[in-house]
Structures are given as C-alpha cells and as structure tokens.
Amino acid sequence: MSKIIAIANQKGGVGKTTTAINLAAAVGAKKKKVLLVDTDPQGNSSSGLGVDRRSVKQSAYDILIGEAKAEEVLLTTAFANLDLIPSNMDLAAAELELVDIERRESRLKNALASLRGKYDFIFIDCPPSLGLITTNALCASDTLLVPIQCEYYALEGLSQLMNTVRRIKRQYNERLDIEGVLLTMYDGRLNLTQQVVDEVKKFFPRKVFRTAIPRGVRLSEAPSFGKPILYFDKSCKGALAYNDLADEVIKNNRRR
Numbered sequence: 001m002s003k004i005i006a007i008a009n010q011k012g013g014v015g016k017t018t019t020a021i022n023l024a025a026a027v028g029a030k031k032k033k034v035l036l037v038d039t040d041p042q043g044n045s046s047s048g049l050g051v052d053r054r055s056v057k058q059s060a061y062d063i064l065i066g067e068a069k070a071e072e073v074l075l076t077t078a079f080a081n082l083d084l085i086p087s088n089m090d091l092a093a094a095e096l097e098l099v100d101i102e103r104r105e106s107r108l109k110n111a112l113a114s115l116r117g118k119y120d121f122i123f124i125d126c127p128p129s130l131g132l133i134t135t136n137a138l139c140a141s142d143t144l145l146v147p148i149q150c151e152y153y154a155l156e157g158l159s160q161l162m163n164t165v166r167r168i169k170r171q172y173n174e175r176l177d178i179e180g181v182l183l184t185m186y187d188g189r190l191n192l193t194q195q196v197v198d199e200v201k202k203f204f205p206r207k208v209f210r211t212a213i214p215r216g217v218r219l220s221e222a223p224s225f226g227k228p229i230l231y232f233d234k235s236c237k238g239a240l241a242y243n244d245l246a247d248e249v250i251k252n253n254r255r256r
Helices: 016-029 044-048 060-064 089-097 104-115 132-140 158-171 191-203 217-225 237-252
Strands: 003-007 034-038 082-085 121-125 143-149 177-186 208-214
Touching (some): 016 034, 016 044, 016 237, 034 044, 060 104, 104 121, 132 158, 208 237
Parallel strands (some): 034 121, 143 177, 177 208
C-alpha cells in the first residue's frame, strides 16, 4: 500500500513544485516506485519532467470530473521508477465544474484507490490555493508536506492552511497528518534565515525536516530543460539536498 503525500502551501513561490519534482525523482532513484500527480493547472511539475503540456490529451482534470480512470492518464517518464499524472490548463475549470458534483471532495481519492498497491509513494503537487482541488488532494492523502521559504513573511497564511487541514481531518479524512515542514531557499549566512528557522520550529515543533533546501541557480535552471536536478546536475548543492530529503522521507516511512 503506497504512502500518499500532498505537497501544499497556498503561498506561491515557496518551492512547492520544485520539491514535488525533485523529491519524487530522488525517491525513484532509490529504487522506490513513485507516482507524481500534478494537480496545479499551471502544469509546472509536468513540464519539469519533460512533458509538453500542450500535447497532453488527458490529465488530472479528466480524472477529477470522471471522464477517465487514473490508469488511462498515467505517463511513464524518462526518469527511474517515476510515473506522472500530468496537468494542463483544463484543470483550471475543475474548480467550477466540481461544485455541483456529489462527494466532490473525494474525487481524487477514489481515482487513486486503484493505484495504491502499485507504488511505494504517491506525491501530489497542489495548486497555490485552498480551493476544491487542494481539498481533493488533502482528502486523498495520508500526510501533508509543507514547503516554507526562509524569507520575511514565511509564516504568512500558514494559520489558514492549518485551519484547512483541521477541517479536512474533522470532516473527510481523520488520518491526515503532517509529514513534515521543509525549509527552502535556505542561506545559513543570513541572520533572517535563522530567525525564520526558529519561528518555523516554534510553529511546527518536532515536524521540521533536518534537511533544508539551499538557494541555487542550478535548481532554477533544471525545469527549463525538463529534468529533475538529480538528472541535470547531480553534484550541485540542490541535488545533494533533495537526495538527503529523500533518505529522510524513506526512513520516516520504513515502519509502513
């Protein structure tokens, strides 16, 4: 039975998609079978894995509205042990189309049920909002990974995210828990970074990953080549950090 982890933060620019792509690829490289589900209408996780969004005929949108099964939408990527359910701009319409559908919050959960026995990990890249698509991702998931950037206003909006998590847990998914909080854009030379780290650890005691993701030009360049950082520049600091994060996530889930 696979572990399903949503990667979410409604605040944009925190490294959410960068984490989805690179953590999924790093876990796959460690011989774990991985599925990445792109539920962001921008489709950046899809293009970051070399998929041309314009050529995608079926996507997470078709799964959510019930016009395709998850198995029919699956793509095999060029990267070890990593499959993808892609996204494209059609998904932007799903927020409106789901409103009148019965049990709309469980559409993704039901769609992924048939795949849970085929993967070790399923990661869901969520859109930067707390709408129906993110609600679907949280209802489908066992845990939530929250990327937080080491910048001013880092904790802005997190109370709202935690309120949403509590609501989902109370109404739809009582097993939902926090997988961990990931510090991104980390620069240990800055006093501000340490201040943010201290604040985050107060907000999420015992939930912050030991691994932090540094700032890096190579991490920013890799998506334009359609490659995870591990396959773009495996010796750069960003690749090493995501490798360490993959080790941490796998170790934390060995008891499963």
